[in-house]
Amino acid sequence: MAGQSSAVASHTGKNPFLRAVAAASTFAGWCSAGMIMAAVAITCQMIVVRFVLNGSTVWQTEAVIYLVIAATLVGLPYVQRLRGHVNVDLIPISLPKRARFFMAILTSILSITIVSIMLWYGYEYWHFAWDRGWRSDTVWGVRLWIPYLAIPVGFGLLLLQLIADLVAVLTGVDKPFGLEDV
Numbered sequence: 001m002a003g004q005s006s007a008v009a010s011h012t013g014k015n016p017f018l019r020a021v022a023a024a025s026t027f028a029g030w031c032s033a034g035m036i037m038a039a040v041a042i043t044c045q046m047i048v049v050r051f052v053l054n055g056s057t058v059w060q061t062e063a064v065i066y067l068v069i070a071a072t073l074v075g076l077p078y079v080q081r082l083r084g085h086v087n088v089d090l091i092p093i094s095l096p097k098r099a100r101f102f103m104a105i106l107t108s109i110l111s112i113t114i115v116s117i118m119l120w121y122g123y124e125y126w127h128f129a130w131d132r133g134w135r136s137d138t139v140w141g142v143r144l145w146i147p148y149l150a151i152p153v154g155f156g157l158l159l160l161q162l163i164a165d166l167v168a169v170l171t172g173v174d175k176p177f178g179l180e181d182v
Helices: 017-051 060-074 074-083 090-094 097-132 150-171
Strands: none
Touching: 017 060, 017 074, 017 150, 060 074, 060 150, 074 150, 090 097, 097 150
16 A cells, blocks of 8 residues: 655745755755765775785774765654654554644654654764764774764754754644645
8 A cells, every 4th residue: 555645845935934944954964964974985885905915904894884874874864854764654644634743743742752862872972082082992093072973963954954843843834744635
């Protein structure tokens, strides 16, 4: 029973806050894409060094892991802006307009609460690594606050996008769940 949803990217109207958050989310998406491209390039370089030149790799595997994780976290707000996260829209589609509105508010508030908690603990974890000068236990010995910074940045930007989505629904700039009334 797969079908195509009528949901599209979140609308911003002429609201400066919504437009600024949309721009930040789009920039985060570009940064995430850049990190994925860098990870692919480093993987290709690692393959050449190991299997063509028969050399050893020191930093490549660790860099690729950190880049892919950071790309995932930093890309969260962009995917939220495009409504690309996995969702089940059977219930919102089935609900009348008013009930859909209240369900959108409830799910937005719950999402904001959960992401706020993740942001809080992510920042705490990053700060702990920065304050204590943690380094990875590899030959490269990267300062761990650098890759861990993706946690509060990604969740912070996702929180902003979720707040913008809530504001857009409350102000009527966007429809609940991006679904047009049928």
